[in-house]
Amino acid sequence: MGAPLLEMRSIVKTFPGVRALSDVSLTVAPGEVHAVCGENGAGKSTLMKVLSGVHPHGSYEGDILFQGAPCAFKDMRASEARGIVIIHQELALVPYLSIAENIFLGNEHARRGIVSWGATLKHAARLMKRVGLREHPQTRVADIGVGKQQLVEIAKALSKEVRLLILDEPTAALNDEDSAHLLGLILELKDQGIASIIISHKLNEIAAVADSVTVLRDGRTIETLDVKAPDTTEERIIRSMVGRDLDHRFPERTPYAGDPGAHPALEVRDWTVHHPIDQQRKVVDDVTLHVRRGEIVGVAGLMGAGRTELAMSVFGRSYGRGISGTVWKDGHRIRTRTVPEAVGHGIAYVTEDRKHYGLNLIDTISRNITLGALGKVSRRGIVDEHEERRVAESYRTSMGIKAPTVFEQVGRLSGGNQQKVVLSKWIFAGPDVLILDEPTRGIDVGAKYEIYTVIDRLAAQGKAVVFISSELPELLGMCDRVYTMAAGRLTGETARADATQEVLMRLMTTHDMTTNKR
Structure with a gap:
C-alpha cells in the first residue's frame, strides 16, 4: 500500500466541561471510501469539523497530514484549497438561487467583479452531468427534491477540485431510490480517484460502499476494520459502537392483550x-x-x-x-x-423534523422539556424555575439524557439526546x-x-x-x-x-x- 492520503494523529478537542475527542486517530488511503460510525455523541462530526477547518488549528491538539504535508487549517476555505470538502447533514444551499449559482457561490467565474454567466452555466452543466443531474442549470434549488440537492452539493465540491469528500449522514433524509443513486455516485467518484469519508448510522450502506470503517466511542478510536473481511459483520460493528453485545435490536415486548371490546x-x-x-x-x-x-x-x-x-x-x-x-x-x-x-x-405529536419543529435549539434542556405544559410548572402565570429544574432533572435521569446539566443548550446535544428531550417534553405533557x-x-x-x-x-x-x-x-x-x-x-x-x-x-x-x- 502506498502513502496515506490523510492522517489524523492523536486529535484532542475540548469544549467547556466536555472532552469531545480524546486521542483520536484516522488514516485514509488514496481513492478509499472510509466510513466513520459510532453512537450519537461519539465525536464523529466533531472530528470532521476539525479536519475541514470548522474548528481551526489551535483549537485542538494533535496533527493532520494531507498528502504527506502537515496542515494547519484556519477555516473551511483553507481546507477546500487543499481539496478537502465537507457536505454537512444540513445542506448549505440557498433555495432561491439557481443550481449554477449555488455550485459556484463564493467561487464565481468572474473578472474584475463581473460574473461570466456563459462560463458559469457551461461549467455547471458539465458538473451536473458528472453527478447525474438532468435539470437545467438555471433551475432554482427550491424546485428540486432533497436527493437532487445532495447532488448539487457534490457538484459544488467537484468544482473545488475535491480530493477528499466528507459526507455527514448523506442519506438520512433520502428515499431508497435517491440513496441508491448517491451511493452509486460515491463509487463512481472512487473510480475517478476521489476518496470519501462517510459518517453513517446505516450499516447496510457501509457494507455496500465502504472499504474500511473506523468506530468511535465516547470520543475515542475503538478500532478500524476492513469492511470486506469475513469477521466484519453488523454485529461486530455494533458491539464496537456500544461497547456491549446487542443480542436483540428491540426490547422484549409482550403482545398487546387489551380489552378488544373497549373503545x-x-x-x-x-x-x-x-x-x-x-x-x-x-x-x-x-x-x-x-x-x-x-x-x-x-x-x-x-x-x-x-x-x-x-x-x-x-x-x-x-x-x-x-x-x-x-x-x-x-x-x-x-x-x-x-x-x-x-x-x-x-394527543401529542413527535415530529420527524425535531430541529425545526420539535425543539427550540437555542434554549435549554430544562425549558424545552416543560414547554409543552408550562402550566404544570407555573403559578399565576409565572414559571417556578425551581420546579422546572426539578422536573427537567428527573427526565434527564430517567431518559438517560447525556448532558452536564439541564441548563445545557439543546442545539449542542447529539441527535439521540435531542430526541430524548422531545419525548420528555410530550411525556411531561401527560x-x-x-x-x-x-x-x-x-x-x-x-x-x-x-x-x-x-x-x-x-x-x-x-x-x-x-x-x-x-x-x-x-x-x-x-x-x-x-x-x-x-x-x-x-x-x-x-x-x-x-x-x-x-x-x-x-x-x-x-x-x-x-x-x-x-
Whole structure:
C-alpha cells in the first residue's frame, strides 16, 4: 500500500466541561471510501469539523497530514484549497438561487467583479452531468427534491477540485431510490480517484460502499476494520459502537392483550386532506384507522404515501386544506382544529423534523422539556424555575439524557439526546395518545434501543402509540399491528403475527385496500 492520503494523529478537542475527542486517530488511503460510525455523541462530526477547518488549528491538539504535508487549517476555505470538502447533514444551499449559482457561490467565474454567466452555466452543466443531474442549470434549488440537492452539493465540491469528500449522514433524509443513486455516485467518484469519508448510522450502506470503517466511542478510536473481511459483520460493528453485545435490536415486548371490546383511545374516520397549495390534489384520501390503550400501531409507506400529512393534519390541522372526517377518543367525538385543542384532548405529536419543529435549539434542556405544559410548572402565570429544574432533572435521569446539566443548550446535544428531550417534553405533557413520526431517524443503534425501551414502557403504562417509520424492521420489531399507505390511501392492516417485510412492501406498493383485520 502506498502513502496515506490523510492522517489524523492523536486529535484532542475540548469544549467547556466536555472532552469531545480524546486521542483520536484516522488514516485514509488514496481513492478509499472510509466510513466513520459510532453512537450519537461519539465525536464523529466533531472530528470532521476539525479536519475541514470548522474548528481551526489551535483549537485542538494533535496533527493532520494531507498528502504527506502537515496542515494547519484556519477555516473551511483553507481546507477546500487543499481539496478537502465537507457536505454537512444540513445542506448549505440557498433555495432561491439557481443550481449554477449555488455550485459556484463564493467561487464565481468572474473578472474584475463581473460574473461570466456563459462560463458559469457551461461549467455547471458539465458538473451536473458528472453527478447525474438532468435539470437545467438555471433551475432554482427550491424546485428540486432533497436527493437532487445532495447532488448539487457534490457538484459544488467537484468544482473545488475535491480530493477528499466528507459526507455527514448523506442519506438520512433520502428515499431508497435517491440513496441508491448517491451511493452509486460515491463509487463512481472512487473510480475517478476521489476518496470519501462517510459518517453513517446505516450499516447496510457501509457494507455496500465502504472499504474500511473506523468506530468511535465516547470520543475515542475503538478500532478500524476492513469492511470486506469475513469477521466484519453488523454485529461486530455494533458491539464496537456500544461497547456491549446487542443480542436483540428491540426490547422484549409482550403482545398487546387489551380489552378488544373497549373503545379505541384514538379513532380517525373517513379522513381526507387536500394539498395546501394544489387544493385539487388529495394527499390523504378517506383513511380510517384506530389505536387502543396499551397498543403500538405502526404506519408504513414509501416516500409520498401521506403518513406525515395524516399525522400533522390530525394533530391540530397542522397541515393541509379542505380537511374532512372525524376524530374520536374513547368513544367520544372530539375536535382537533388547532394544536391546543389536540393537546387538550391528550394527543401529542413527535415530529420527524425535531430541529425545526420539535425543539427550540437555542434554549435549554430544562425549558424545552416543560414547554409543552408550562402550566404544570407555573403559578399565576409565572414559571417556578425551581420546579422546572426539578422536573427537567428527573427526565434527564430517567431518559438517560447525556448532558452536564439541564441548563445545557439543546442545539449542542447529539441527535439521540435531542430526541430524548422531545419525548420528555410530550411525556411531561401527560398525553393519552402519542403519534411518533420517524422517532429514531438519524440515531445510532444504541440510542435507538433506549428510545424503543421508552416507547415500550409508555405502552405498558396504557398509552396508545402510533408509530410512523420508514424502517420496516423497526415496525416489525415494535408494533402490534401495522397499517400501510400508498398515494394517500390506506392499503392494508396487518397483525404482528402475519407481518413480514415482503407483506408490508407489497401493500406499500398497491393502491387498493386489500386486507382489513380490524
